[in-house]
Amino acid sequence: MEAERPPVPVPGCGRPPPRAAGRDPAPPPPLSLPLPQGPAVGGGFAGLEFALPQEPEPRAADLGVPGTWAGAGGAAGPPTPSAHIPVPAQRDPPGKSRLDEVMAAAALTSLSTSTLLLGAPAAACSPEPGLEPWKEALVRPLGSCGSSGDWGWDLASDRSSPSIPSPPLPSEAAHFLFGEPAPKKRKSSVRVLFQCLWKRCGKVLSTASGMQRHIRLVHLGRQAEPEQSDGEEDFYYTELDVGMDVLADGLSGLSPASPAASVPPASPRLELPEPRTLSSLLHPLALPPVPVLSPVAPRHACVSSQGCLAPTRPEPQPTTVRTCVPTPPSRLGASPRKPRGDAKKCRKVYGMDHRHLWCTACRWKKACQRFLD
DNA sequence: GCTGCCGGGAC
């Protein structure tokens, strides 16, 4: 198993899964901080690790309450509610309570920057006046309005910062912290799944906490106690926003050999080394950048033996999109070069003599944009 | 050898 362990993620492009924005050095946090959202934790957590110490974090040792905190005595017995302090009956176990603190810190942090967070992105997301709807759709699949798409921050979920400090969630704090979709925030048609990026795993779970547990246990070989986590798991899974309809389609058509059955992607996220039906479903723009005929694109284009050029819309390709994804699951010998297409290219069609008729890409010796394969 | 095009350099 160790051998399969993905390279230790390093901050920087190419590494952190989309949600681990906080670890991306470049654009600092306004976007990442706020999110009580899931994996935001990847980044959020990392940030918190720095931030927390500043707050007087109660430690068992400090309080003179041995064994109150997990790890003190070996994390053995189930935590018992304090006899000295009134504790809600439904009190979560210590690990959870610590999460609550972290969560609270996150909430505070996010509140302190909430205007930035809620304002800016919202503005950024607002459709550009001149932007045609279809473009807009392309640009902003499924409401994610990440600027580049590389990053994959899902603002729909990111904006789920709590406006009201609600009472501790009865359920997993992780739901709050790790991006369990806040029902009121998410469109009903969108659901978040978490996919393990571990090589040859690809497991998909519906909760971040579950996914983290899975990664800790199965891949990292650690105990399940979240408090023992250094947040590394965050690098090994990714969040998928899935339109329910798409998901339904995808799942129904789910068969190991149907990568081509993919539907236009919902979330600009992953590129997994191995074909995965679900992920292919989620592949972002399977369309190439836009097969626009270059200005030069002549009417003589019809010279081509293929008839008029309308660049036929390319088949959805399994690996069309390159996204900033953690390399963990390795490239698995993926050929860096894509197979050569059959289509005649500008060079062949027009010949060297009519180079001026070539598409720009051909002139630059780039992949032909006119005669797509 | 021809071709497509990646990677990288110059501007």
Added chain:
DNA sequence: GTCCCGGCAGC
């Protein structure tokens, strides 16, 4: 950003 080209690899 545009433009060009060396060089690799598929045919």
